[in-house]
Amino acid sequence: MLNSVTHGRRQAHKALIVQLVAVAATALALLAASPAHALAAALGGGALALGGWLSAWVALSGETPAAAGLALGRLVTGLVLKWAVLIAALLLGLAVWKLPPAALVTGVIVALVAQILAMLRR
Template identity: 55%
Template sequence: MLTSVAAGRRLAQRAIAWQAVAVAVTALAFLAKGADWALAAGLGGAAIALGGWLSSVIALGGGVNPSAGALARLLAGVALKWVVVVAVLLLGVGWAGLPPVPMLAGVIVALFAQLLAMARPLARH
């Protein structure tokens, strides 16, 4: 069965997979600078992936609702995503003392991977 919700879930899963690969490569590149730099890059990218997953669970969950309910779920999912990202970044830099540059690089790489994954059309089954 092909529905917009099912397609949205597949698209979110693909984006998270692409993000995981891109962030892993970025963390490996930062490993040359040190383990804390690699950890920071991985944490920044993981924050985006986790936030995106939570956003998709909220936005695409709940079944069929009127448009106002669907829009409210979408906005709540996006808001939660960025709350998670900001919280992880603040905890990583402030509490764990990780360097902010690789953490932001991980965020940027994960967002770019998400953009590329979502720009590519889904294969029809």
């Protein structure tokens, strides 16, 4: 069965690895600009990767597929947690640590594109 819980966990794990590698490469490239730019990219992309992992962990918890209402509740809860982690990281990066905004957004975009590409490949 292609849409099993186990397959979903494998896909989420693969996406997380691809995201972390892409964000690390971006942060290393931005290290040439400044350490603050590298840290910002790592924070933005890392927050999205962490949020995605947390979302998958909540949505795919349990050994068997859940009933429709429970599955939808898990998906929504995971999505809310993902965005909460991302927004908290962006607020910390911008307001508290004064990191470069473009580098923060670059990290987020790189992580999103990496996630999409990882999910497209089997």
